[in-house]
Amino acid sequence: MIIAIDGTSGSGKSTLAKELAKRLQFGFFSAGDLYRAITVKVLNLKINENNDKELHHLIESTKIVYTFDGKQNSMIVDGINVTDKLHHEEVDNFVTKIAIKPFIREFVRGLQRDTANHNENIVMEGRDIGSVIFPNADLKIFVDCEIETKAKRRMKDYEKLGEKITLEQVIAELKDRDYKDMHREISPLIMCENSLLIDTSLSNVDECLDSIFRSMLERKLVTNEFLLERGISLIKPND
Numbered sequence: 696m697i698i699a700i701d702g703t704s705g706s707g708k709s710t711l712a713k714e715l716a717k718r719l720q721f722g723f724f725s726a727g728d729l730y731r732a733i734t735v736k737v738l739n740l741k742i743n744e745n746n747d748k749e750l751h752h753l754i755e756s757t758k759i760v761y762t763f764d765g766k767q768n769s770m771i772v773d774g775i776n777v778t779d780k781l782h783h784e785e786v787d788n789f790v791t792k793i794a795i796k797p798f799i800r801e802f803v804r805g806l807q808r809d810t811a812n813h814n815e816n817i818v819m820e821g822r823d824i825g826s827v828i829f830p831n832a833d834l835k836i837f838v839d840c841e842i843e844t845k846a847k848r849r850m851k852d853y854e855k856l857g858e859k860i861t862l863e864q865v866i867a868e869l870k871d872r873d874y875k876d877m878h879r880e881i882s883p884l885i886m887c888e889n890s891l892l893i894d895t896s897l898s899n900v901d902e903c904l905d906s907i908f909r910s911m912l913e914r915k916l917v918t919n920e921f922l923l924e925r926g927i928s929l930i931k932p933n934d
């Protein structure tokens with residue numbers, strides 16, 4: 696089973712996707728983490744985003760190992776663990792320049808397909824999972840959140856990383872990234888017609904997961920027994 700989770704920047708989709716995978720005991724893959732890992736290497740090597748020749752070479756010579764142990768994901772690039780570097784502000788602001796390149800998207804798509812082939816059940820998270828990568832996904836979810844709430848959460852993440860930035864700056868950066876992701880020519884962020892919409896400004900993680908489990912039951916993707924075997928019970932039992 697493939698669950699595709701797409702959504703806007705800072706909407707909390709990673710937290711939700713990871714928690715969903717953990718509770719269902721599914722695999723997990725974040726495409727954003729892949730684009731971020733490549734961005735970390737590009738920034739380290741100080742490669743100009745317009746230098747496609749060097750970027751091609753970088754893609755061909757980079758070895759990425761992405762794992763999820765059921766709780767945490769880890770990103771190893773050329774033998775170095777870069778997991779802690781993925782969410783720095785510098786990466787946030789550069790990643791759209793990398794994700795726009797067709798040959799880089801092709802590289803990530805290959806890893807996404809391999810991962811899906813190796814996992815019977817997987818939660819895949821990104822911007823184009825339901826629309827382009829797995830249009831036949833069993834369940835498509837679109838995650839969004841009101842901008843001030845997103846920005847306040849993102850500020851806390853930056854504070855933990857020791858980065859100082861104002862709320863206005865975070866709002867501007869999140870809006871800018873969403874604009875770029877929604878308006879690019881290739882694989883823009885869109886909400887698919889049959890997606891389940893989850894608004895994380897209205898509900899906490901448990902409530903969002905509850906809506907997802909309900910939808911899975913309604914769509915007959917899982918049974919009550921399947922959920923109970925994994926220790927999942929609905930907050931309000933189904934009628």
Ligand code: C5P
Nearest residue numbers: 726727728730790791794821822823872
């Ligand atoms: O989801 P996350 O914020 O980690 O994604 C970082 C960036 O990677 C996005 O802003 C987007 O530019 C790119 N991305 C993408 N397609 C995906 C997932 C992420 O273009 N499927």
